[in-house]
Amino acid sequence: MIAPPTPIRRPALRYYGGGWTRACWTVSHFPAHDNYLEPCFGAGSILFRKSLAKLETVNDIDGRVTNFFTVLREQPAALVAGIQLTPWAEDEFASCLLPAGDPLEDARRFFFSCWASVRG
Known part of the structure; x- marks a missing residue:
């Protein structure tokens, strides 16, 4: 086995049943x-x-998970920029529950919906 390059301090997503604490x-x-x-x-x-x-x-049955990590790998700067510009508002949360049809925007929406709720 190879040692990981740096320790990770927190998960990329707050995901129900994710197991970070254990x-x-x-x-x-x-x-x-x-x-x-x-x-x-x-x-x-x-x-x-x-x-x-x-x-x-x-693998994961939820395609939003796959899309999020694919976008995180291939377009990290654009994803982070979109996340940083996301307002923490109820209307934004409601819109993030709907698919956008664009992988980058869908990844941003999925990230926000995971961190702004318990449902993931």
Whole structure:
């Protein structure tokens, strides 16, 4: 296994059932491994708190999760800029529950809906 480059202080998303608070405990029970599979990725709390493996595979039934992490990887500056300009308002939250049809805007909306609620 390869050590992660920097420790992560908080999850990218506040995701219901994400496991961030118990991730270190969970990871402490992992055996040494070269491959890692996470079928219910969510916010990736377990993956991002464990040591890197040679092969890591993740999946999630919610396409918004996949889109968010794809946009975060491919357009991080644009996503962060959009998030920083997002007003924390009830009307904004309501609009973020609807799809925009643009991957970048959908990722921003998903991020906001996760952090502005408990529902994720």
